Amino acid sequence: MLEIEGVSKTYGSGDDAFTAIAEVTLTTRPGEVLCIVGPSGCGKTTLLRCASGLMPPTAGAVRLDEHPVTAPPRTMALVFQDYSRSLLPWMSIHDNVVLPLKAARVARDERERLASEALASVGLDPLGRKYPWQLSGGMQQRAAIARALAYQPEILLLDEPFASVDAQTRADLEDLLLEVWSRTGLTVLLVTHDIDEAVYLGSRIVVLSASPTRVKETIHVDLPRPRDQIGTKELPEFAHLRASVFASIKEESLRRPVDT
Amino acid sequence: MTRSWAGRLVLLLVLPVALVGLWWWTSADSGSVYYPPLTRIVDKLQEDWLFEQVGSDLLPSLGRFTAGYLIAAVTGIALGTLVGLAPRVRRASQPVTEFLRSIPPPLLLPFVLVVVGLGNASKIVLIVLGSVWPVLLNTIDGVHGVDSQTLDMARSFGIGRRTQITRVILPAASPKIAVGMRTALSVALILMVISEMQASTNGLGFKVLSAQRSFDTAGTYAGVIVIGAVGLVVNLGFLAAEGWIMRWHRGARGLLDEAPRAPGPGRGLWSRARAAAAPPVADERPMAGTTGAVE
Numbered sequence: 001m002l003e004i005e006g007v008s009k010t011y012g013s014g015d016d017a018f019t020a021i022a023e024v025t026l027t028t029r030p031g032e033v034l035c036i037v038g039p040s041g042c043g044k045t046t047l048l049r050c051a052s053g054l055m056p057p058t059a060g061a062v063r064l065d066e067h068p069v070t071a072p073p074r075t076m077a078l079v080f081q082d083y084s085r086s087l088l089p090w091m092s093i094h095d096n097v098v099l100p101l102k103a104a105r106v107a108r109d110e111r112e113r114l115a116s117e118a119l120a121s122v123g124l125d126p127l128g129r130k131y132p133w134q135l136s137g138g139m140q141q142r143a144a145i146a147r148a149l150a151y152q153p154e155i156l157l158l159d160e161p162f163a164s165v166d167a168q169t170r171a172d173l174e175d176l177l178l179e180v181w182s183r184t185g186l187t188v189l190l191v192t193h194d195i196d197e198a199v200y201l202g203s204r205i206v207v208l209s210a211s212p213t214r215v216k217e218t219i220h221v222d223l224p225r226p227r228d229q230i231g232t233k234e235l236p237e238f239a240h241l242r243a244s245v246f247a248s249i250k251e252e253s254l255r256r257p258v259d260t
Numbered sequence: 261m262t263r264s265w266a267g268r269l270v271l272l273l274v275l276p277v278a279l280v281g282l283w284w285w286t287s288a289d290s291g292s293v294y295y296p297p298l299t300r301i302v303d304k305l306q307e308d309w310l311f312e313q314v315g316s317d318l319l320p321s322l323g324r325f326t327a328g329y330l331i332a333a334v335t336g337i338a339l340g341t342l343v344g345l346a347p348r349v350r351r352a353s354q355p356v357t358e359f360l361r362s363i364p365p366p367l368l369l370p371f372v373l374v375v376v377g378l379g380n381a382s383k384i385v386l387i388v389l390g391s392v393w394p395v396l397l398n399t400i401d402g403v404h405g406v407d408s409q410t411l412d413m414a415r416s417f418g419i420g421r422r423t424q425i426t427r428v429i430l431p432a433a434s435p436k437i438a439v440g441m442r443t444a445l446s447v448a449l450i451l452m453v454i455s456e457m458q459a460s461t462n463g464l465g466f467k468v469l470s471a472q473r474s475f476d477t478a479g480t481y482a483g484v485i486v487i488g489a490v491g492l493v494v495n496l497g498f499l500a501a502e503g504w505i506m507r508w509h510r511g512a513r514g515l516l517d518e519a520p521r522a523p524g525p526g527r528g529l530w531s532r533a534r535a536a537a538a539p540p541v542a543d544e545r546p547m548a549g550t551t552g553a554v555e
Binding site: 080085089132 | 409410412413415416419420427428432434509512514
């Protein structure tokens with residue numbers, strides 16, 4: 001369980017100080033998909049960096065299973081938006097997936113097993129020998145997801161993971177994520193700017209306010225699972241949820257010029 | 261592929277063959293001391309360098325060059341990594357490194373001769389002092405400029421500092437390091453020759469200078485040709501090795517045709533050799549002082 005409690009982040013000091021996050025409190029529930037949406041520039045990435053222990057918050061606390069998060073925890077894995085910067089181009093896909101396991105001193109046999117399972121679960125098992133740049137964008141993001149899965153996290157953090165791929169690939173990757181999630185029972189925290197994506201994937205949606213950022217509201221998504229791209233998106237409830245999230249964000253983006 | 265392999269080979273050879281032919285033709289009846297017939301130069305080349313002076317002069321030169329270059333490369337990379345990882349040290353050391361690298365290395369020769377003495381050591385020290393800078397500065401630059409998200413990724417997966425350096429930071433900086441090493445290569449060659457022109461008893465530089473002093477023009481030409489050949493072989497060797505090791509870098513920038521099974525030298529080597537000879541100023545930081553001193 002990831003608890004983000006009263007977290008704020010201010011960059012710089014004095015007159016140049018910029019408050020990216022004013023005060024955010026949220027808690028993930030075990031095994032849910034929690035989507036975070038908000039107007040652009042509202043500090044979603046800052047929040048994720050604080051939540052993952054990559055950056056200390058200015059105030060407030062982050063706890064994972066009761067333990068304070070001061071560095072990236074072993075039970076957490078991240079998937080970044082820009083796969084071209086997060087996959088290492090000088091290593092094969094297989095070696096990219098294995099590297100964190102080596103660092104975690106997982107025994108060789110175990111490491112190979114985890115890597116091939118993870119690659120198989122994202123449909124990349126025949127391509128482990130390839131280098132990232134030999135694969136399409138969608139496949140590279142699959143590799144990044146495989147790397148995160150092989151790390152055997154209990155919570156998976158994703159920062160706009162599907163923002164750099166085309167619409168068709170995005171739909172495939174969303175379904176891949178749902179499939180992996182339902183099979184593993186992971187807790188997923190997903191930051192996105194795509195409202196459809198948040199509604200389609202999420203168990204709950206946290207809407208952030210415009211900068212300085214607070215939690216504006218939390219919306220429960222009680223669409224039936226398993227979900228699918230056509231059936232689920234045809235449901236009147238889907239349209240309704242989509243509209244209310246959209247309205248909530250729009251209100252914020254209209255408010256924004258007054259703040260800045 | 262429209263242009264065939266043979267076609268490209270012909271294109272590569274046309275100009276060298278034409279130039280050598282022209283030289284041959286214009287020098288054939290030459291009576292000038294300064295412009296001996298090419299046949300005499302070739303005779304001299306065969307006489308001196310196949311293989312009489314290989315053991316006595318060529319190998320000692322190559323030994324000094326190799327030792328100096330390797331020490332410079334290892335020192336430059338090691339020191340550059342340390343400095344590049346510490347932003348404060350990097351900023352604090354900038355004025356000093358900028359000053360030191362601005363000194364034309366040949367100028368250090370008298371100083372090195374006094375301090376280190378006349379033997380091989382002084383020649384190696386001079387090569388190191390000159391060629392360490394491009395490696396050092398490019399390593400600092402490369403290590404400092406590693407993408408922040410790449411580092412975030414490494415940290416988020418709990419990859420320790422040492423593994424980060426060997427598996428993430430140094431590979432990420434390696435394209436820059438390679439640029440520095442390529443520049444250092446020509447600097448080291450130049451300094452090898454220069455160091456052998458002062459207080460030396462053997463080596464390529466020594467041979468060329470003593471041939472000139474004894475009015476052996478053909479011998480001077482022959483020595484210059486050998487030095488040129490050494491430079492060419494060393495450069496092409498470096499580019500081939502770099503092309504092999506850094507294949508991922510060209511691939512990541514979309515410069516590989518597809519996903520070639522057998523990478524390595526061959527295609528593009530000559531064009532890259534040309535690029536190496538005329539490095540873009542912005543990121544190569546050529547050693548202006550050195551080249552100026554030699555011309």
